[in-house]
Amino acid sequence: MDATFWDIGGVILDSSSVRTAHERFVAELCERRELGDPDAVLETWRAELGAHFREREGTEFRSAREGYERAMAAVGDVPADEWEPIFERALRESIEANPGAVETxxxxxxxxxxxxxxSDVDTAxxxxxxxxxxxxDRFDSITTSEMVGRTKPDSAMFEAALDAAGVEPERSLMIGDRYPHDMEGAKRAGMRTAAYGADDGPAVDHRLTDLREILEIV
Incomplete structure (x- = not known):
């Protein structure tokens, strides 16, 4: 292999720790602002955030930042300069990497x-x-949906990453956790694929139970 490409959410990042961060954020905000029952506020916040992404057309990019703003508008009139520091601190203190990700x-x-x-994330x-x-600083290139304007499995995502790396797709490995987005999208681009948590299928070349297995595959 001449290149490995990593998804962030679900591969490098333990997605369950993001849910924990969101719970922590809403709980602190409710305590500061008396917005109501934290569980009810969290449910509303998550529903609005989910609706924001579900309403996109096809593979168009939708900013998570805009989704957070929409969710906040639904739960209370809290200015951005108040909720943003709380949100960012909750993420920083709560998110965790998946086992073996950092060392690999x-x-x-x-x-x-x-x-x-x-990755289908806002660049920042x-x-x-x-x-x-x-x-x-370990990564040579970062290709995000915000940069490309599309989300996986759109071929533009994989083509942009391959162009930035200057490598051939058949000598590149995509590591992802979602079958239709990561595995099928990368396979259509001519890349090899490694599934970490994704469903099995013909687009999967390697199935990972531990991210450290990538070292042997490469």
Whole structure:
């Protein structure tokens, strides 16, 4: 392999820790602002955030930041300069990397290959997550949906990443956790695929039970 490309959410980032961060954020906000029952506020906040993403057309990009603003408008009139620091602190203190992610990224960065990200995130948010885990500087390229204007499995996402890396798709490995988005999208682009938590199927070349297995695959 000449390159490995990583999804962030569900692969580098433990998605359950994000839910914990959201719970912590809403609980603190309710305590400060007396917005009501934290569980009810959290349900409303999540419903609005989910609706924001479900309403997009096809693979168009929708900013998570705009989704957070919509969710906040639904739960209370709290200015951004008040809720944003609480939100960012809750994420910083709560999010966790999946087992083996950080050490595998560090090990790969010492090898003679391209290390990249292909993720459906806002660019600033993606970079903040990687920085929190201390691996931002390990990556040679970062391709986000905000940069491309589309989300996976749109071929534009994979083509942009491959162009940035200057590598051939058949010598590149995509590591993802969602079958139709990561595995099928990458396979259509001619890449090899490694599924971490994704459903099995013909688009999967390697199935991972531990992210450290990537070191042997590469």
């Amino acid at each position: 990224i560090e090990a790969l960065s010492e090898r003679d290959l391209h290390l990249g990200v292909i 948010e993606g970079r903040r997550i990687l920085e929190t885990f201390g691996v931002l």
